[in-house]
Amino acid sequence: MTTDYFDGQSDAAFQPARRAFAVVPHPTNEVDPLPKALYIGTGGNVTLRSIDGSADVVFKNLASGQILDVRAQFVRVSGTTATDIIGLA
Template identity: 45%
Template structure:
């Protein structure tokens, strides 16, 4: 049986490589995050890794969290700022 401490990268484990998100209409995120922290509230338009269309999370408050595996965070439609992807 595997040592349970060796299974560190699960959905419930903390982020190991957070990175700032620069929204782009054409460039995918460099890594698929477990979620996205929103420092300054607003709207976030993104596409999930298995999504066929973009969705907009509207009116997010400061210091909120979007629990989504996103492939893209779009510049168009995103008004929130200080986004951190938790990979």
């Protein structure tokens, strides 16, 4: 059995992710669960709306392997050219 020394700790946005999952850009669907950050597998642009954002923004020229420290509620298909995006929650 694996020992988890952080099992009794409460989770917070600034702590390491406890879950990783594929993010598929979509015109209207929310990212679920809400990630702490996004891992960009293959670089490009990412169009998203953050949890407290009122409009979409485009992060341009992200590098492959980059961690994007933003809590993205939506990752839009339009304008997103990066692929292999992983949500970290």
